[in-house]
Amino acid sequence: MTAAEPKRTLIVQGVGVSPGIAIGTAHLVRPVDAPISRYQLEDRRLVAEEIRRFRKALKDSENELLEIKRKFKDQEGLETLYILDVHIMILRDKMLIRQTTQNIEEKGINAEWALRMTLDKYRDVFSKVDDEYLRERVSDVEYAGQRILRNLAGVHHETISGIGDHAIVIARDLSPADTMQMKVEKIQGFATDMGGKTSHTAIVARAYEIPAVVGLEKITTEARTGDLVIIDGTAGAVIVNPDPEIIRRYEEKKRHYETVEDSLLKNARRPAVTLDRHRLQIGANIEFTEEVASAVHHGADGIGLYRTEFIYINRDRLPTEEEHFCAYRKVVESRGIRWATIRTFDLGGDKFISDPRLAAEMNPVMGLRAIRFCLREVDLFKVQLRAILRASAYGRTKVLFPMISGMEELLETKRIFNEVKKDLKRDGIPYGKDVKIGIMMEVPSAALIAEDLAREVDFFSIGTNDLIQYTLAIDRVNERVSYLYEPLHPAVLKLIRHMVEAGRKAGIEVAMCGEMAGEPVYTMVLLGLGLDELSMNALVIPRVKKIVRSVTLKECKKLVDRIMSFNTASEIEFFVRDHMRRKFKEDFEIAD
Amino acid sequence: MIVRKTLTIKNELGLHARSAAMIVRAVEGSRSEVFLERDGVRVDARSLLDILTLACPKDSRIVVRADGEDAREVVESIERLVESGFGEAA
Numbered sequence: 001m002t003a004a005e006p007k008r009t010l011i012v013q014g015v016g017v018s019p020g021i022a023i024g025t026a027h028l029v030r031p032v033d034a035p036i037s038r039y040q041l042e043d044r045r046l047v048a049e050e051i052r053r054f055r056k057a058l059k060d061s062e063n064e065l066l067e068i069k070r071k072f073k074d075q076e077g078l079e080t081l082y083i084l085d086v087h088i089m090i091l092r093d094k095m096l097i098r099q100t101t102q103n104i105e106e107k108g109i110n111a112e113w114a115l116r117m118t119l120d121k122y123r124d125v126f127s128k129v130d131d132e133y134l135r136e137r138v139s140d141v142e143y144a145g146q147r148i149l150r151n152l153a154g155v156h157h158e159t160i161s162g163i164g165d166h167a168i169v170i171a172r173d174l175s176p177a178d179t180m181q182m183k184v185e186k187i188q189g190f191a192t193d194m195g196g197k198t199s200h201t202a203i204v205a206r207a208y209e210i211p212a213v214v215g216l217e218k219i220t221t222e223a224r225t226g227d228l229v230i231i232d233g234t235a236g237a238v239i240v241n242p243d244p245e246i247i248r249r250y251e252e253k254k255r256h257y258e259t260v261e262d263s264l265l266k267n268a269r270r271p272a273v274t275l276d277r278h279r280l281q282i283g284a285n286i287e288f289t290e291e292v293a294s295a296v297h298h299g300a301d302g303i304g305l306y307r308t309e310f311i312y313i314n315r316d317r318l319p320t321e322e323e324h325f326c327a328y329r330k331v332v333e334s335r336g337i338r339w340a341t342i343r344t345f346d347l348g349g350d351k352f353i354s355d356p357r358l359a360a361e362m363n364p365v366m367g368l369r370a371i372r373f374c375l376r377e378v379d380l381f382k383v384q385l386r387a388i389l390r391a392s393a394y395g396r397t398k399v400l401f402p403m404i405s406g407m408e409e410l411l412e413t414k415r416i417f418n419e420v421k422k423d424l425k426r427d428g429i430p431y432g433k434d435v436k437i438g439i440m441m442e443v444p445s446a447a448l449i450a451e452d453l454a455r456e457v458d459f460f461s462i463g464t465n466d467l468i469q470y471t472l473a474i475d476r477v478n479e480r481v482s483y484l485y486e487p488l489h490p491a492v493l494k495l496i497r498h499m500v501e502a503g504r505k506a507g508i509e510v511a512m513c514g515e516m517a518g519e520p521v522y523t524m525v526l527l528g529l530g531l532d533e534l535s536m537n538a539l540v541i542p543r544v545k546k547i548v549r550s551v552t553l554k555e556c557k558k559l560v561d562r563i564m565s566f567n568t569a570s571e572i573e574f575f576v577r578d579h580m581r582r583k584f585k586e587d588f589e590i591a592d
Numbered sequence: 593m594i595v596r597k598t599l600t601i602k603n604e605l606g607l608h609a610r611s612a613a614m615i616v617r618a619v620e621g622s623r624s625e626v627f628l629e630r631d632g633v634r635v636d637a638r639s640l641l642d643i644l645t646l647a648c649p650k651d652s653r654i655v656v657r658a659d660g661e662d663a664r665e666v667v668e669s670i671e672r673l674v675e676s677g678f679g680e681a682a
Contacts, residue, residue, distance in 0.1 A: 082610065085613065086609045086610070086613060086640070089613050089616060089640045090640060090641065093639050093640050093641050094636060094638045095636065095639035095641055095642045096639075122645075126644070126645070129645075129647045141641065318604060318605070318680055
């Protein structure tokens with residue numbers, strides 16, 4: 001085989017987690033599970049030298065981690081540093097060291113092999129443990145182990161921090177310690193074997209607006225450092241060694257994408273006002289404090305939905321009030337946003353407590369979760385409410401309670417909320433004077449008694465994802481029925497209209513924060529239904545705003561009147577799509 | 593001197609990385625041999641990895657056993673950690 005031989009083009013499909021197109025040179029970071037060298041030591045006298053080599057690699061690895069810790073002491077959240085501490089402790093672990101040196105001594109094998117045997121042993125033990133949290137510690141042992149292996153191979157962390165400009169980082173998975181060492185802003189794209197929408201790589205990529213595709217399974221064996229690689233973060237595809245024709249096509253696609261983005265972004269900060277002067281509030285949905293900057297950049301008026309679940313999950317212990325508070329305060333006091341709606345815990349208790357009483361439920365979506373869980377674990381709930389209220393002293397804050405299904409739940413929730421307020425007052429701890437409270441409207445029973453609920457709250461926020469699932473009795477994750485997931489089903493539209501009218505009568509605002517709110521093709525329908533605020537993924541805000549600014553409220557209402565006369569979801573969907581395609585030719589052709 | 597004490601894990605999350613790390617730190621400076629036992633499995637309390645392999649959830653019972661001149665102090669310091677739920681938020 002010669003170097004001149006053309007390389008084979010390979011297209012791999014994964015999960016696109018950060019949109020955009022990147023074309024660059026692959027840089028493989030830490031090829032985990034790459035075949036490590038295995039050999040018997042020729043001479044017993046080499047044993048001491050091999051052990052010395054292992055100890056040096058441990059020391060080097062520890063120094064690297066200490067260095068990262070020093071650098072990021074003031075900048076990063078407590079959680080990341082805590083993971084580094086665990087990794088350092090693993091590097092110092094007596095048993096890890098003893099077993100590896102024993103392997104070297106007794107079996108007369110090289111340090112890499114000896115360490116791999118120790119790591120495999122722990123992997124075996126942990127994988128048999130009947131506890132999800134503990135099982136996940138395998139990844140910490142692996143991260144620490146890989147660092148030692150890298151140092152044994154004489155590869156130092158410069159390989160990461162020294163990644164050249166325009167590089168596309170390819171890795172099995174990236175840990176916070178890895179990304180902390182990179183000059184992330186210089187990286188063109190990410191492609192990883194593992195991960196999903198909420199993995200660390202995805203979060204970092206979105207925060208920095210770098211195209212990324214994860215869950216590619218074998219990309220670390222399919223691409224090599226130096227290969228030309230295209231990342232299509234929008235379509236979730238990675239192309240290794242593209243031929244000139246593909247490169248040309250993607251360069252064009254990239255240019256097109258960037259021009260469209262630029263022109264949309266240029267107008268993103270302008271308010272969402274229709275041609276007949278109707279103002280719509282635009283919020284951004286976020287999960288991490290780091291996302292606020294991108295929300296502002298893309299033109300959000302406020303944070304319409306701050307999901308707080310990530311403060312609880314992927315960690316080993318419950319967050320303290322202080323940790324909650326730090327995150328909420330950071331969001332609330334951010335410049336450029338006019339308000340922040342913080343939604344309280346919206347998962348099942350099993351997500352963060354390994355408590356056998358909260359064992360897996362048959363149907364978790366309808367089980368003990370969200371407000372139901374919080375009303376049962378009042379002490380946990382109060383920790384979060386205290387932190388939200390304390391943060392409200394630093395900026396305009398709204399509190400949003402998820403999954404309310406009836407009046408009793410709402411009154412009980414309000415009672416607890418007021419109790420926490422009273423406690424703060426008694427202790428002389430400041431909180432915002434005008435904290436609005438609202439409820440997620442996502443359970444059909446709540447939608448039907450919207451008039452009564454509206455009298456008890458300051459705002460509604462319609463969560464369409466669950467509302468559609470519950471109303472149409474379909475499990476979106478079940479592929480056999482997911483075709484029935486129809487946002488424009490007449491029943492769904494009627495419920496939305498009913499809630500908006502109930503809100504109007506009571507004089508409260510009605511927002512929408514489900515995925516439907518971020519679908520530009522539905523923007524006119526939602527305007528016509530009379531929503532006051534739409535909250536969505538920040539990246540789509542410019543598109544939605546553009547539509548709002550080029551229509552009149554009057555024509556949107558007419559469109560809604562028209563579709564309300566149809567009686568099937570497919571007729572409505574077809575009519576709306578066709579209408580939007582005709583009216584915004586350019587925008588919807590690109591999306592297809 | 594040998595000191596033995598049976599303790600019940602109180603914190604919600606059990607002996608996970610952070611709580612186990614706190615035990616390792618408490619034992620590090622001691623001059624005694626310190627072991628943790630659960631269901632007949634005994635591990636060295638100086639090894640984070642080995643403590644994790646015990647997989648102790650909330651309400652599990654562990655035996656702390658220390659042998660050495662400061663055995664009493666080190667067992668007491670572990671007891672304090674366990675009793676306080678490792679400072680986990682309520």
